[in-house]
Amino acid sequence: MGLALDDTVFEVLLGTERIGPRRPLSADDEALLVAFGDRYLRAVQSNATDDVFLTLGRDLWSWLDGDARQLATLVASAPSPFVFEIRGPKNPSDRAWPLLRAPFELLAPPDGGFLAENALSRFCVVRRLGDAVTPPAPDGFRxxxxxxxxxxxxxxxxxxxxxxxxxxxxxxxxxxxxxxxxxxxxxxxxxxxxxxxxxxxxxxxxxxxxxxxxxxxxxxxxxxxxxxxxxxxxxxxxxxxxxxxxxxxxxxxxxxxxxxxxxxxxxxxxxxxxxxxxxxxxxxxxxxxxxxxxxxxxxxxxxxxxxxxxxxxxxxxxxxxxxxxxxxxxxxxxxxxxxxxxxxxxxxxxxxxxxxxxxxxxxxGPDGGGPLVSGNRARSRVTAVHATKIFLDRKSRVPVAAPNMFVGRRPELQRALRALRSDGRAGVLLHGQGRLGKSSLAARIADRRPDLTPAVVFGDYSPTAILDAIAEAVKTNPGARDLIEHRRNEVRERPEALEPLLTDLLAGPCAQLDINQLPLLLIIDDLEQILEIEPQGLPKVVAASAPVLAAVLRAFDPAITDSRLLLTSRFQFTLDNLQDRLEQIPLRPLSTIAQQKLLNRQQEKVTPERRAERAALAARAVAVSRGNPGLQDLIGQRLVFNDHVDLPRAEAAVTEMESYLHQGELPAEAEVRAFLEGLALDTLLTEAGPEHEALLRDLTLFDIPIPVSVAALLADRTSGSTARLLALGLVDTFPDAYRPETTALIANALAAGRLTPLAADEIRSLAATVTRPLFVAWGARGRHHDRPQHLDLQLVRLALIAGDTEVVACCAADAVRVLNSGLAAVACEFGDAAIALLDHHGTAVPIDLLRAVANAARVCGHGKSVERLLGRAAQIIQSDDAGGIPLLDRARVAADQASFLLRGGQLERAEQLLHQAHQWFVTAGSEAEAATCQGMLAVIHYQHGEYDEALRIMREIELPVYERLGDSRRITGTLGRIADIYQARGDFHEALRTRQEIQLPVYERLGDTWNVAVAWGKIAEIHYNRGEYDEALRIRREIQLPVFERLGDARETAVAWGYIADIIHERGDYDEALRIRQEIELPAYERIGDLRSIAVAWGNIAEIHLQRGNYEEAARLQADRLATNERLGDLDGIASAKWSLAMIYLQQEDFETAIPLVAAAYRGALKLQRADGLAIAGSTWGELLLAVGELEEAKSVLRVSLSAAEKIGAAGLIERIQSTLEQAEGPE
CATH class of the missing domain: 3.40.50 (Rossmann fold)
Structure with missing residues (x-):
């Protein structure tokens, strides 16, 4: 039942009976359905609330119901479950697709909720292509x-x-x-x-x-x-x-x-x-x-x-x-x-x-639908967690991670499965630090191989124990069972008989002849229990167990058997080269993403209140765990989120762990102390030996993994061995970020916390040794653009210590950009250090570095530094008589200077530079940057009040370029500037739609936290203009400020504080508002050199003086504001300043001075089409005109003012204007 359609007609069906007439699918219907689809898409993108989807569902119901109430009739008569099927042709036409894809899941009657909510009718939607045929019967299995x-x-x-x-x-x-x-x-x-x-x-x-x-x-x-x-x-x-x-x-x-x-x-x-x-x-x-x-x-x-x-x-x-x-x-x-x-x-x-x-x-499709199964017979006797269950049975003292707590081991799992499938390996050795999840991973690997019979050996590694584990695993295999029973005593009396028995077993009863003779997967867990650490080289198998393990490794020969080995151990080992038969797979600490996944699992087990209360402490717990899942489980799940552990105790445990990772004492918390004693980090460092510990200390120089070839240079210095450190779990390996096919390594974070930090002279010596080899290993200058930027940051940190100007000149710009995505002040300081080093050595400072540092300085509010750095870049270009500087560099410097001058109010020079930069970008073939120059010119038009021209540039020049290039970020930024004009003109609905449905979703999904915060600020401004002060204040304080403060963005932080002061002012707390203006906002703008924002701050301070009756000071500040805006050519600022001055004179009853200012403010708002200005200035100007007898002009002004007030929803102002208009029109 539901809808049946061909390419041009559809009908509503109850079973096979039609309800009402067949209906043509007209072009108007198609357009309406497309519109439904667009509305649905926008609602999804903007995370719309239920009412938006409910309205859409009701509109879709209304269309489908039609005049004949076809849908209402169908719903009233439909059985439960109500399967609503939309059936179309096998190859639908363009007109049919919008109906097939309409969001019928949202269907809702005009006076009710979603049909899908009703648990009794069980409404469900399905779409079918082609006429239905009877599907084949299920196969009788589960x-x-x-x-x-x-x-x-x-x-x-x-x-x-x-x-x-x-x-x-x-x-x-x-x-x-x-x-x-x-x-x-x-x-x-x-x-x-x-x-x-x-x-x-x-x-x-x-x-x-x-x-x-x-x-x-x-x-x-x-x-x-x-x-x-x-x-x-x-x-x-x-x-x-x-x-x-x-x-x-x-x-x-x-x-x-x-x-x-x-x-x-x-x-x-x-x-x-x-x-x-x-x-x-x-x-x-x-x-x-x-x-x-x-x-x-x-x-x-x-x-x-x-x-x-x-x-x-x-x-x-x-x-x-x-x-x-x-x-x-x-x-x-x-x-x-x-x-x-x-x-x-x-x-x-x-x-x-x-x-x-x-x-x-x-x-x-035609034969789709119905049940998938009709029986309960097993397809396999092996469950999806068969090996996990065996582990839990055999190793109950140290249970493996439950499926819902197992995260972050996909690369190791994939590599192990590939090795077990290959003919070149007898098996796999999973090795790494304690509690990294080796046993849990081994269980998952075994789960993934239902074609192998798992046998688990743990604790007792004697020949008889191994044989017992195998016998338990193959008890349903009569041949294997008999063979073991027949020769068990021989193995007990002569341990060396284990190897031939295993060989015969694997080549005979466990040779995959049928389902009861599957090959073995012999899992030997926690092998470190029979390993001993030698003074040099890799750990060895203890003498009593070496022959047994050797026999096992020889028997599991991939050339003659499909059976495989899976070993877990904290350490690698050596055993007459037999260890080379195993694929050596190190387990590294969990990635940041995997740690977050594990934290999410932990949070799901507690109440929202506990989650919120301990969120900050949980983040610290994750940090001190250093990627060790066992430690994160202990500190996070069993302490921080435990309902039976109070907050002081949990905080103490985390604090003590933080101290321990800075060479402190073992924590007092018993469980944490026992865990760390089990890891035995200090013991391992001692057993590694002084030369190897020295090598590990040297490796703490690096923030990210470095290629093994570079680490080898450090090993030569100390006579240490990275292989030994890896075997002991003291270093972690990763694919190299520059050449992923090669290996990189880094000191284990938990072990590093127990080492004495490197001294300054040691750091200088090491940096001098490794900077250049690391630069070469990561592509040097020739492959600079192929190198991930975070590698540049590591290189420059070392190069600044080593004084290597070539590396700094090549890599510092990208390093600054990496830092600038975090705290801008740090990026600025780092960039200044790079420039200072190059200057000290007389090395030319790259233009790109000057630009990168200038951008960081701009963000953190160092206006003088921006001017100096960009001026220096411009000087380099001007002195380039040979024309060796690329055109793109010239254009970018010009565009950066123009942006800086725009903020400082030097519009004419900025415009000249933008035209020059635009031409250079066009010549160099950089379409996007050329369009961005046009967008900056549109900003100048906007500031001059030329909104129509600004809109034309953005819509007809900028957007088409970005859309053709598929540049989501620039498209969204341009739409945001268009929304600024909507907002300025009082079209809050369209502005809000753009912010919520376009800007926020794009920036959030791009991970652009700065632009997300800016977009939220625009939304807060709309709430403020509507008088919704609580919501505006919440956004400013809880969403915007934390982001800008974290990023170190001085200007945006000051702007946010300014808006907060606006709200505080509206609520009458003039002292606090004045403090924010004078102590936070104004000093920031003055440091940056942002004249427009300085003028705005003066105006706001003047408002406070006006409220207090300090007319002279208020008028002085507003006059300064007016003069600045006139110099900037800012029509909006000029109109606003004149209006504010008029209000001062009106309160002093100086009508002669005030009236021209009110008229000028109104004309400015009229030219700008500023709805708020028209509403406010227009109401006063109309009243003044009425007072002096200019009746017709007064009525004209008041009507414009009323329309603007209605547009922005200013209820009090609307009532006032309506009353004045009635007074004006009364005598007529």
Whole structure:
């Protein structure tokens, strides 16, 4: 039941019976449906409240209901569950697509809530392409589900572990066979499904993009961002995915954003952390409506596809999956299961989860729908967590992490699985510091290999213990069981008999002949218990255990068996080179993202009140954990968030841990003390030996991992060994940031905290040794543009100490830019030091460095420094007689100078420079920068009150360039400046829409905290203009100020304080408002040299003097303000200053002086079309005209003033003007 449509006509059906007439799908209908889609998109982007979506749902109901009340009749008669199906042709026309894609999930009757809310009717929406046919019967087994997450290395990392854990939690292991494929690669997924004979359901968790193209000439298509063989991006279209799956599923859930969004949709925005999708391709007009990923897969033959029509949050996706698979495992119809999962989100008490309830879109092909399963027979006797259970049984004293607490080990997991599949390794050694999660990872690896029978050895590593563990694992394998029983005594009497027994066992009963003879995965956990640390080299296996382990390593020969080994140890070891048969996989500390994931898991277990109360302490707990998940679990979960641990005790534990990491004593908190004693960091440092500890101290010089080749130079200095430090878990390895195929290393953060810090002379000596080799290893000057900027920062920090001018000259500009994204004052100081070093050595200072430091100085309010630095850059250009300086450098300096002069009020010179810079940018082929110059010229027009010309430049020159280039940030900035004009003219609705629906979503998803704060400030200004002072004050204090203060942005901080003073002034606290103006705001503007802002501050201070009756001082300040604005050519400022002066004279009853000023203020507002100025100045000017008998002109002015007051919603002013108008019109 629902809608059936062809290309031009649709009908409403109840079963097979039509309700009401067939209705043509007209061009007007198409336009209205497109508008519905646009409204939905804007609402999603702006995180709109329920009332926005409810209004849209009611409008959609009204259209569909029509004059014949077709929808109301259908709803009244529909059974439960109410499956509302929109069925279209297999190949819909352009006109049909808007109806198919309309957000029917939001349907709501005129006087009611969302249909989806009703748990009794169970309303659910499904879209079908093609006429329905009877689907094939399910196979009689229980639900079979393949889960694969793809998280390429260059994409924002998804919380896929939570999604997998939610599925495991939701679905009883007796009702589902879950297979997890960890490669993230579609080809490997296809092979896995083929090996299994296919499964009814596949779940893909990944990023999505709706406009991917392999080259500029290929039309855009939806794609999933999956992984290639090494974990990099592999854009995968529907065709690629279907080709990979020779055994396709009946139901495919692509938990990626925009998978239900068509490829011609231009307006979807890039996401931020915790949301799924990726940056959109450049927007280009497409004549034809393209398929979404979901509909493309339907057309390719997948019976049912579920996707997201927008950027879904990780938590919402996880909650949805939990409910969906719980339903599907109990033989629910696919459409009903999706509807129930949607309703679970809608009914969630947590806003981040509830917000995305409507985004899921279910598409069916002709044979899609119905239940996926009809029985409860197992497809496999091995559960998805079979090895984890064995670990828990065997190792209850140190349990492995629960699935929902396991995070951040994807690279190691993938590498281990590749090694276990290869023919070149006997197995894997997972090694690293204690409590990094080696056992937990080993359990997950074993879970991922259901084709191997896991046997766990822990604590007792004797031949008989190993044999006992294997015997337990193979007890359902009669041949293996008999062989072990037959030869067990021989091994007990002669331990050397273990090797031939294992060889025979692995080549015989455990040789994969059938399901009861699977190969072994022998897991030997905590191997460090039988290792001893030698004075030099790698640790060795103790003499009593060495023959046993050697026998095991020889028996598991990949050339003759598919059985494999999986060892965990705090240390690497050496054993007659047999260790080389193992893939050595070090576990490093958790990444920042993984630490946040773990913190999120911990926070989910406590109340919102506890979460808020201890948020700051929890952040400190994460910091002191240094990426060790066991320590983060202990301090975070068991102390900071524990309901039974009071705040002083938790704070003390964290403080003591911070002290410990600065060579302090062990913490007094018993659990933390025991944990650290178990890590035995001090003991390990001693056992490493003095030369190796010295090497580790040298490595603390670096903030980021450095290439092994550079570390080797330090090893030569101390005669230490990085291999030994790695074997003992005292250094951590990473892919090198410049050459990821090579290894980089860094001192372990916990171990480093126990070392005596390097002295100043040691730092100088080390910097002199490594700066140049590190510069070469990271590409030197020739590959500067390929080097990540954070590497430049490390290089310059060293080069400043070493006095290496070449490195500073090459890298300092980008290093300053990295720092300027944080605290501007630090960036400014750092840049000044770089310039001073180059000057000291007589080395030319690069123009790019001068510009970067000038920008940092501008942000932190050092106006004189900006002027000096840009002046120096200009001098370099002027003295370049040979013309060796690139044109782009010339243009950028000119544009920077113009920007500085604009703020200082030197508009004429700024305009000249902008025209010059624009021409140079055009010649150099930099379209975006040329357009930005035009935008700055538009700002000058804006300041002159020439709003129409400013709008023309922004709309007709700037925006088309940025849209063609797909530059989201510049597009959004331009739209924000257009909104400034709307706001100035009193069109608060359109200005607010731009801020909330365009600016905020883009900047938030780009991670641009500065522009987010600026946009919030504009929103606060609208609230202020509406008299909503509480909300305006909240935004200024809670959202804006913290960001600007953290970034060290002196001007924006002062501006925010100025707006706060405005509100305080309105509330009558003149003393506090005056203090803010004089002690915070005005000094900041004076340091920067921002004349316009200085003039505004003078005017605000004058208002306070006026309130206190200090007319002379108020008039002096307003006169200074007027003179400054006249020099700046700021028509808005001039009109405002004249109005303020008029108010002073009116209060003194000096009408002769006041009247011309009021008239001038009104004319200025009229020219600018400033609604607020027209309303306020116009009301007074009309009253004065009325008083002097100019009746007709008074009425004309008052009508304009009333219209403006109504536009800005000034209720009190409206009433006053209406009363005056009635008085003026009374005699007529």
């Amino acid at each position: 639900l079979g589900l393949a889960f694969m997450a793809s998280s390429p290395s260059r994409q924002h990392e998804l919380d896929f572990e939570a999604e997998e854990a939610a599925i495991l939690e939701a679905v009883d292991a007796t009702r589902v066979d879950l297979i997890v494929e960890d490669t993230g690669n579609p080809a490997q997924l296809g092979r896995r499904l083929a090996d299994l004979g296919g499964l009814p359901a596949v779940h893909l968790s990944c990023h999505g993009i709706n406009r991917w193209r392999p080259d500029p000439d290929t039309p855009p298509a939806p794609a999933l961002m999956m992984e290639d063989e090494v974990g990099d991006d592999l854009p995968t279209t529907a065709a690629h995915l279907v080709n990979a799956m020779t055994k396709p599923p009946r139901f495919l859930f692509i938990s990626a954003c925009l998978t239900a969004t068509p490829a011609n949709e231009e307006s979807h925005l890039p996401p931020g952390a915790g949301r799924r999708t990726t940056t959109m391709s450049p927007a280009e007009q497409q004549a034809m409506v393209a398929h979404s990923m979901a509909t493309s897969l339907i057309s390719a033959g997948i019976p049912a596809v579920l996707g997201w029509d927008g950027s879904v949050g990780d938590r919402a996706a996880t909650a949805f999956a939990r409910e969906l698979y719980s339903q599907l495992s109990t033989q629910a119809d696919v459409a009903v299961a999706v509807g129930n999962a949607r309703r679970a989100l809608l009914n969630s008490a947590e806003p981040p989860i509830r917000a995305d309830w409507h985004l899921a879109r279910l598409w069916l």
